[in-house]
Amino acid sequence: MTQNNNIEFRKAETPDKDVIWEIIQQSIERRRIDGSQQWQNGYPNEQTVKSDIEKNFGYVLTVDGKIAVYVALIFNDEPAYSSIDGAWLTDGEFVVIHRVAISEEFAGQGLVKKLFDYIEDFVKMENVLSVKVDTNFDNIAMLKILEAKGYTYCGEVFLAGGIRKAFEKVLI
Template identity: 75%
Template sequence: MTDNNEIHFRKATSEDRDHIWEIIQQAIDRRRKDGSSQWQNGYPNLGTIESDISKNFGYVLTIDGRIAVYTALIQNDEPAYSNIDGKWLSDGEFVVVHRVAVHNDFSGKGLVKILFDKIEDFTKSCGIQSIKVDTNFDNIAMLKILESKGYTYCGEVFLSGGIRKAFEKIII
């Protein structure tokens, strides 16, 4: 990305659904080709994305008006996180990051790091203490991003039929 690209972070709308679903399908295929079991069991599916949008959980990062990255941000609600094999850094309010996916045209351009910057800004603006996120053990790209963005490994959670590595970053 160059300094000339116009980058925006906004809530997803129902008009974005088909573009988001295309991105999710590309990410599912990328995970499969990488040999990962993550997202290979029918989740996330179109219904997941429609639910995210209807509940105002869906967010997109756009580059020059094109949707490049999708994520779901959920405040204070992830039942699986109450049973961590380990310990969270905090027990205050938090934003959960789920379903991070990048369009193939924008893959490898550092946009997930920009996305996490935007999520941190969003979290601060809401007066929320921390961000919690989990990922599959074999999602090397996401593990590297979380490390580079200063997230602390807190333990393991059981989510979507498997054990996930759980991370947290204190924001305020």
Template identity: 60%
Template sequence: MQSQENFILRKATPADQAVIWEIVQQAILRRKNDGSSQWQDGYPNPDTIREDIENGFGYIFEIDGETAAYSALIFNNEPAYENIDGKWLSDNDFLVIHRVAVSDGFLGKGIASKLFLEIENFAKQQQVFSIKLDTNFDNLAMLKILEKLNYTYCGEVYFRGSARKAFEKLLR
């Protein structure tokens, strides 16, 4: 990849659904191959992606016009975050990041980190200065990214019956 890459974060449209699902399936297989239990129970699925797009939550990260990654971005709405075994850094408006998936064709190029930095810029443009997210205890790739980008471990939240590590980053 050239250093002159052009990347944008944009809202996904119904026309993007097939490529998003392909990327998410690649991520599901990677989680399995890494020995992670995350995303191994039928979630996320094509309906999840369709609902993300319909609700305006789905976002594509494009590099030089090619879809490199996908994520759901949701402002101020994650019921599971209301009950944390721990403490969030803030009680202000926040942006939730869910369903981060990078295309196999872009692995090993720091795309997830670039995606997170672009999401942070997006949040600030919306005057939101807190990002919250969660991940499985065994998603080592995501845990490494969160550490690298200075996300703070805040405790545990519970999704569909299992504990997940919760993180927050306050933006400046």
């Protein structure tokens, strides 16, 4: 990827659904090949993507107009986060990052780290205190990104039928 690529962060729209679903399927397969248990039980699925878009949770990072990364951002709402084995850094408003998936075509180019920059800027503009995120203990790629982006390990949450490592980054 060259420096003159046009990168844009925007809300996902209904016509994006099929491309997003394809990217999520690639990520499900990548998790499987990497030996991760995450996303191996029928979640997320096509209905998840449709619901994300309908509820305005879905966002995409595009490179020259082509969807490269998908993410769901949910403001102040993750029931599983109300009970944590550990402690969150804050108890104010937050955004939850769910379902980060990158297209195989754009993998390994640092775009997920760039996505986190866009998310953090967006969250700050909304005057929201922090970002919370969880991932599987065996999702090494995401764990490395969270460490690189300065997220603090807060404990464990029970989500989607399993125990997840939970992280938070205070932005304001």
